[in-house]
Amino acid sequence: MPLIDTAQMLRAERAAGRAVGAFEPYNVEQIVAVIEAAEAERAPVIVQLWAEVIETYGFPALCCVVRELAGRSSALISLHLDHSDDDALIDACLENGFSSVMFDGSRLPYEENLARSRDVVRRARKVGASVEAELGIVGNIAEYATEEEAHAAIQSLLTTPEQAAEFVRETGIDILAPAVGSIHGCSLPFARLDAPRIAAIAEATGVPLALHGGSGVGEGQIRAAIAAGIAKINVDTEVRQASIATLKQAVAAIGSGPQEPPDYARVPRAVRVTTREAVAARIRAMR
Ligand SMILES: [Zn+2]
Numbered sequence: 001m002p003l004i005d006t007a008q009m010l011r012a013e014r015a016a017g018r019a020v021g022a023f024e025p026y027n028v029e030q031i032v033a034v035i036e037a038a039e040a041e042r043a044p045v046i047v048q049l050w051a052e053v054i055e056t057y058g059f060p061a062l063c064c065v066v067r068e069l070a071g072r073s074s075a076l077i078s079l080h081l082d083h084s085d086d087d088a089l090i091d092a093c094l095e096n097g098f099s100s101v102m103f104d105g106s107r108l109p110y111e112e113n114l115a116r117s118r119d120v121v122r123r124a125r126k127v128g129a130s131v132e133a134e135l136g137i138v139g140n141i142a143e144y145a146t147e148e149e150a151h152a153a154i155q156s157l158l159t160t161p162e163q164a165a166e167f168v169r170e171t172g173i174d175i176l177a178p179a180v181g182s183i184h185g186c187s188l189p190f191a192r193l194d195a196p197r198i199a200a201i202a203e204a205t206g207v208p209l210a211l212h213g214g215s216g217v218g219e220g221q222i223r224a225a226i227a228a229g230i231a232k233i234n235v236d237t238e239v240r241q242a243s244i245a246t247l248k249q250a251v252a253a254i255g256s257g258p259q260e261p262p263d264y265a266r267v268p269r270a271v272r273v274t275t276r277e278a279v280a281a282r283i284r285a286m287r
Contacts, residue, residue: 136179190216202229
C-alpha cells in the first residue's frame with residue numbers, strides 16, 4: 001500500500017479502541033523487520049526515523065526503501081520523523097514524502113515551542129503531512145541517578161490539560177505528545193502512567209495522543225493508556241536492546257580461522273529476525 005497519513009491512521013485506530021506502534025529502525029534490515037511484523041500481525045505501523053539514521057543513509061535512499069517495502073506490503077505504513085527541532089531536516093523530510101514529522105520544542109520556552117510548532121504545521125500542510133509536537137517534558141532516564149529520582153523529577157514536568165488544549169488550538173498540530181509519567185530510554189518496568197491525566201488531555205484537545213518511552217510501560221498500563229486516549233506508542237529501547245544482544249551473538253559467531261570465510265550475511269539476517277519478533281510482541285500488546 002502507498003504510505004498513509006499518520007494522523008489519519010491514528011484517528012481510525014483510536015476510534016476502534018486500538019493504538020499504533022511507532023518503531024525506530026536503525027538500518028535497512030530493521031526497516032524490513034518492522035514492516036514484516038506489521039504484516040504478520042495485520043496491524044498498521046509507524047516507521048519512525050531519527051536524524052542520525054537519516055544521516056547514515058541520506059535522502060532519498062531511505063525514503064525510497066520505506067516506500068518500496070510499504071508499497072509491497074498489505075499493512076498500512078506511515079513514515080515519521082521522530083524528535084527534531086532542526087527546521088532544515090524537517091523541511092527535507094517533508095520534501096521527501098514523509099507522512100508526518102515531530103517538532104520537539106519541549107525544552108524551549110512555552111511561547112517559542114508554540115510559535116515554532118505552528119510554523120511547522122504551516123509548512124507540513126503544503127505537502128499534506130501531519131505534525132506531532134511535545135508539550136511538557138518526557139525526559140530521559142539517563143538524566144537521573146536512580147529511577148526514584150526520575151519519578152520524583154518528572155512529576156513537575158507533566159502536561160496539564162488546560163495548557164494542552166491551548167497549545168493544540170493555537171498550533172493546529174495533529175498529534176500531541178504529552179508528558180504523562182513515562183520516560184525515554186528505560187526498559188520495563190518504569191512508568192507509573194497518570195491515566196486520569198491522559199483522559200483529561202484527550203478530552204481537552206480532541207487529537208490523538210502519542211506516548212513516548214513505551215519500552216518502560218507494562219502491558220496493563222498500555223491497555224489503560226489506550227483506553228484513556230493514547231493512540232501512538234513509541235517503542236525503541238526494548239527493541240534496540242533485543243537487537244543489540246542478537247547482533248553481539250551473531251558477530252561473535254563469525255569464524256575468523258583461515259579455513260572459515262567471514263560470514264557477514266548472517267548478522268543482518270539475525271537482527272532482522274529478532275527485531276521482527278520484538279516488534280510483533282509489542283504490536284500484540286496494543287491491540
Ligand atoms: Zn520520544
